[in-house]
């Protein structure tokens with residue numbers, strides 16, 4: 001029996017023995033008053049800093065725990081349950097796949113956490129962030145060491161927790177008494193009268209929406225920490241999943257030999273390199289993608305998410321030339337994933353394509369093929385090869401990590417033109433003028449340009 005339960009029981013056993021099973025949860029719930037703090041959305045940052053509630057941790061006892069839904073359904077746009085324990089945090093108040101949340105229009109559900117063994121838990125901290133009704137947290141927290149006879153580890157919605165070996169620890173409701181709900185919330189369930197909250201292996205969050213009338217009232221939970229005063233080293237991912245390329249030449253079977261002999265090795269060699277060239281904090285590039293050749297498709301190729309489609313006719317004509325490089329360009333788009341953050345700054349299309357062509361022409365293709373813009377007519381917003389050549393010039397002359405910085409900013413929805421100056425000390429127009437001069441050209445005095 002846990003230390004916490006033993007203490008509770010000693011206090012209750014003499015007087016209330018017949019009612020013990022009913023009273024323990026009620027008394028426990030009344031005893032713990034969670035610390036609830038809120039940052040107004042405008043003041044909230046990626047760090048989740050609060051006055052008393054500690055910041056989220058990537059090395060707590062939940063780091064290697066298993067999270068599972070035992071009642072209810074995750075929203076299709078929710079991140080995986082790892083959003084809750086990996087220590088990675090949303091970038092802003094509308095970053096669905098960095099949070100876990102129950103499905104729209106449903107009454108929440110039950111989330112179970114199995115720590116894998118009994119831990120002396122000191123505090124349980126939960127974090128959430130959203131600009132509107134998905135911000136606050138409404139849940140009951142139940143816990144168990146799993147040793148009670150008749151313990152139900154995965155109690156479905158109808159199962160009574162109090163009679164299934166679970167004890168209620170706290171009832172949390174961070175909804176503001178008045179005013180809008182938006183903001184960043186941190187909750188610390190801690191017993192201020194003793195160092196240990198209890199000895200638990202299992203936790204169960206009975207999560208409710210913040211507003212029954214709002215389909216979008218299920219909270220964006222960003223992280224759940226279970227702190228036992230020790231550091232836990234993540235045991236994941238020690239062996240990253242293999243990268244899988246699914247080639248589909250069913251419409252263009254004549255391309256199959258080229259795909260196997262040339263394209264597959266190029267993808268296997270270059271995709272990990274591209275991912276390593278475009279890193280950002282907390283980001284892992286997709287590890288599975290499809291490359292489909294279409295019989296009737298105009299143009300060259302296009303990418304949507306992790307799906308690349310290629311125009312069979314164009315590839316057939318360019319197998320000995322640009323075909324493989326065109327797919328390398330599309331692989332960069334798979335790694336970029338600039339569509340992930342909603343509500344951020346829009347990314348300029350010329351720069352998105354420029355980064356893809358920069359990697360293609362200045363890393364993948366032979367040096368003799370590198371594009372060289374005409375300084376009399378070109379502009380850095382021309383996209384593709386011209387922007388690629390400009391990026392290469394800036395990367396070589398600025399001495400910084402300009403490509404990585406631009407990539408991270410675009411992926412996180414925080415790209416602005418000011419970033420060029422922050423990263424290099426020069427505006428993008430001054431950099432372009434430098435480049436034009438390096439090509440032997442005469443920079444135009446066009447202070448109004450460059451807003452593309």
Ligand SMILES: [Ca+2]
Nearest residue numbers: 057058085087
């Ligand atoms: Ca954590």
